[in-house]
Amino acid sequence: MNTTNNSTPNDTETRIIEAAKALFIEKGYAETSMSDIAARAGINRPALHYYFRTKDKMFHAVIGGILAPIVPHVYELLMQKELPISMRMEGIIDAYYHLFSQNPRLPMFIVREINRDTRMLLGTLHELQLDRKARVVIASLEAEMDSGRLNRIPIKFLFMSFYGLLVTPLLMQDAIKEVFLDDGNSFEQLLLQWKPYILKQILTLLQPTT
Amino acid sequence: MNTTNNSTPNDTETRIIEAAKALFIEKGYAETSMSDIAARAGINRPALHYYFRTKDKMFHAVIGGILAPIVPHVYELLMQKELPISMRMEGIIDAYYHLFSQNPRLPMFIVREINRDTRMLLGTLHELQLDRKARVVIASLEAEMDSGRLNRIPIKFLFMSFYGLLVTPLLMQDAIKEVFLDDGNSFEQLLLQWKPYILKQILTLLQPTT
DNA sequence: GTCTATAACCTGATAGAC
DNA sequence: GTCTATCAGGTTATAGAC
Numbered sequence: 001m002n003t004t005n006n007s008t009p010n011d012t013e014t015r016i017i018e019a020a021k022a023l024f025i026e027k028g029y030a031e032t033s034m035s036d037i038a039a040r041a042g043i044n045r046p047a048l049h050y051y052f053r054t055k056d057k058m059f060h061a062v063i064g065g066i067l068a069p070i071v072p073h074v075y076e077l078l079m080q081k082e083l084p085i086s087m088r089m090e091g092i093i094d095a096y097y098h099l100f101s102q103n104p105r106l107p108m109f110i111v112r113e114i115n116r117d118t119r120m121l122l123g124t125l126h127e128l129q130l131d132r133k134a135r136v137v138i139a140s141l142e143a144e145m146d147s148g149r150l151n152r153i154p155i156k157f158l159f160m161s162f163y164g165l166l167v168t169p170l171l172m173q174d175a176i177k178e179v180f181l182d183d184g185n186s187f188e189q190l191l192l193q194w195k196p197y198i199l200k201q202i203l204t205l206l207q208p209t210t
Numbered sequence: 211m212n213t214t215n216n217s218t219p220n221d222t223e224t225r226i227i228e229a230a231k232a233l234f235i236e237k238g239y240a241e242t243s244m245s246d247i248a249a250r251a252g253i254n255r256p257a258l259h260y261y262f263r264t265k266d267k268m269f270h271a272v273i274g275g276i277l278a279p280i281v282p283h284v285y286e287l288l289m290q291k292e293l294p295i296s297m298r299m300e301g302i303i304d305a306y307y308h309l310f311s312q313n314p315r316l317p318m319f320i321v322r323e324i325n326r327d328t329r330m331l332l333g334t335l336h337e338l339q340l341d342r343k344a345r346v347v348i349a350s351l352e353a354e355m356d357s358g359r360l361n362r363i364p365i366k367f368l369f370m371s372f373y374g375l376l377v378t379p380l381l382m383q384d385a386i387k388e389v390f391l392d393d394g395n396s397f398e399q400l401l402l403q404w405k406p407y408i409l410k411q412i413l414t415l416l417q418p419t420t
Numbered sequence: 421g422t423c424t425a426t427a428a429c430c431t432g433a434t435a436g437a438c
Numbered sequence: 439g440t441c442t443a444t445c446a447g448g449t450t451a452t453a454g455a456c
Contacts, residue, residue, distance in 0.1 A: 012421080030241050031326075034450065047422050049451060108325055111381050115318055116241075118384040156390040156400070157407050160378050168374030171321050171381070174328040180366040190366070197367050197415070204414045205407070222439080244432060257440050259433060423456075430449075438441075 013051055016041045021062045025109045029059055029116060063124050066109065069099055071130045079140045085150060089202055093195060096166055101188075107167040151208050161205060165198045223261055226251045231272045235319045239269055239326060273334050276319065279309055281340045289350045295360060299412055303405060306376055311398075317377040361418045371415060375408045 019040035023032045034055055038048040052058035074095040078088050100106060113121050125131055141158070144150040169176060169191060177187055229250035233242045244265055248258040262268035284305040288298050310316060323331050335341055351368070354360040379386060379401060387397055 010421095033448085035448085044423070045450085046424080046452080050421070053451080055450065108321075111318075112322065112325075114382060114385050115322075118388060122385065122388055154403075156386070157404060160382075160386075160404065161375065161407065161411065163382075164374045164378030165371065168370050168378070172324060172370075172373075175324050175332065176366070176370075178328060178332055193364075194367060194370065197371065201371065201411045201414060204411060220439090243430080245430085254441075255432080256434080256442080260439070263433080265432065421456105423454105425453085425455095427452075428450090431447080432445105433447105434445075435443085436441105437443095438439105 010051075012041070012043065012047075016043070016048060016051055017062055017065070020058055021066060024059065024062060025066060025103065025105050028109065028112045034058070063120075064128060066106070067121075067124055067130070068128055070106070070110070071133055072096065072099060075133070075137060078137055081140075081144065081149075085206055086199065086203055089199055089206075093166065093198055097191070097195065100170055104170055104173065107170045111167075111171060148208060150206050153205050158202075158205060162198075162202055165201060169194055220261075222251070222253065222257075226253070226258060226261055227272055227275070230268055231276060234269065234272060235276060235313065235315050238319065238322045244268070273330075274338060276316070277331075277334055277340070278338055280316070280320070281343055282306065282309060285343070285347060288347055291350075291354065291359075295416055296409065296413055299409055299416075303376065303408055307401070307405070310380055314380055314383060317380045321377075321381060358418060360416050363415050368412075368415060372408075372412055375411060379404055 016037065020032075020037045023036050023040060026032075027036075034048055035045055037058065038045045041048065048058075052061055072092070072095040074091055077083075077091045077095075080088065110121070122131075138155050141150065141155065145152045173187060176190070180190070181187065226247065230242075230247045233246050233250060236242075237246075244255055244258055247268065248255045251258065258268075262271055282302070282305040284301055287293075287301045287305075290298065320331070332341075348365050351360065351365065355362045383397060386400070390400070391397060
C-alpha cells in the first residue's frame with residue numbers, strides 16, 4: 001500500500017485502517033460509506049481514495065485484520081491431551097469471551113459477510129492459513145474420538161453446536177437486551193451466566209457415555 | 211392500502227407484495243432497492259411508488275407477513291402436558307424445519323433486521339401479538355418447572371439454546387455448503403442429520419436429573 | 421500528501437401526460 | 439392505474455491545483 005514512502009507506517013494510513021475496521025465491523029460493508037470512513041479518520045473523501053483507490057480495496061485492506069483473531073492462539077490448548085476436555089473447552093470459551101468483550105459485533109459482522117460474499121470471506125481465511133490450522137485441530141479431535149477418550153460425533157456438528165451456542169447471544173444481543181433485561185442485570189452478566197450452559201452442552205456431546 | 215378501490219385485491223398489488231417479500235428476505239432492507247422490487251414485479255419505479263409511497267411503507271406492508279409464521283401454530287403443542295417433553299419438542303422442531311425448508315433465508319433476515327432496527331422488529335412482533343402468545347407458553351413452561359416435571363432453567367437460556375441450535379446452520383449455510391459438503395451429501399440431508407442433536411441438547415437442559 | 425471541484429451513477433421520490 | 443420525464447440527494451471515483 002505504501003507507494004513511494006519508506007518511512008514509518010504512515011500515521012494517517014493507520015488512522016484510516018482503524019476507522020475502516022471499526023465501521024465495517026459495526027455496520028457491515030454495504031452500510032458503511034467511504035465518507036463515513038473519511039470522517040472518522042479526520043480527512044475527506046479524496047484523501048481516502050488516495051490511500052485506497054476503491055471501496056473494495058479498502059475492505060480487503062482490513063478484512064484480514066478483522067478475521068485474524070477469530071481462531072485464537074489458545075486454540076492449541078484443545079490439543080493438550082493431558083488436560084481433561086472440560087478444562088480445555090473452558091479455556092477456549094474464555095478466549096472467545098475475551099475477544100468478544102472487546103468486539104461484541106464481530107460475530108454479526110462475520111455472519112453478515114458470509115451471506116453477502118461467501119467466497120471472499122473463506123478466501124481470506126485461507127490466505128490467513130486459518131483453514132490449515134483448523135485441519136490440524138480437527139485431526140487431533142478425531143484421534144481422540146478413535147481412541148474412545150471422546151465420544152464420536154461428526155466434527156461439523158460439534159462446530160455447529162459450539163459456535164451456535166457461543167455466538168447466538170451476541171447475534172441477538174439487541175433483542176435480548178430489550179426483552180430479557182427488565183431486571184437489573186447487565187448483558188455482560190447474562191453472558192457470564194450463559195457460559196456454563198455452553199460448556200455443559202458441549203460436554204454432553206463429547207464425553208463418552210461409558 | 212386500497213385508496214379508492216373496492217374491487218378484489220389488486221392483482222398488481224399482490225404481485226408487488228410477493229416480489230418485495232422475496233427480495234427483502236433474500237437481501238435485507240438495505241440492499242434491496244425499489245428498482246429491484248419494481249423489476250421483479252414487472253412494473254417500473256413510479257408505478258411502485260404509486261402503490262407504496264415510500265420504501266419504508268413498502269417494508270412495513272410486508273414485514274408483518276414475513277414475521278407472522280415464526281411462532282408456528284404448533285407452538286401450542288408445547289402446552290399439551292400429557293405428552294412427554296421429547297415428543298413435544300420434536301413437533302416444534304419439525305414445524306420450524308417445515309417453515310425453513312420453504313424459506314431458508316428467513317433466520318438471516320430476522321437476525322439482520324434485529325441488528326439494523328431492533329425496535330421496528332420487536333414492535334411488529336408486538337402488533338402481531340406474538341409476544342402475548344409467547345408469554346402464555348413461558349408461563350406454562352415455568353409451571354412445569356415448578357412441579358418438577360421439567361428441570362429448572364431460566365427461560366432466556368432455554369430460548370437461546372433452542373433458537374441458537376435451530377438457526378445456526380441456516381445462518382451459516384453458505385459457508386457450511388462450501389466447507390462441509392465435499393462428500394455427496396446435500397445440505398438438506400445435513401439438516402436432517404442435525405435434528406437429533408438439537409433435540410438431545412434441549413432435553414439435556416429440560417429433563418430432570420432425578 | 422491533502423485539498424477543491426467535478427464527473428458519472430444510482431437511489432428514493434414526485435409531477436404530469438395518457 | 440401506468441407510463442415518461444425529471445428532481446434532489448447521496449454514492450464511488452477521478453482530475454487537477456497547491
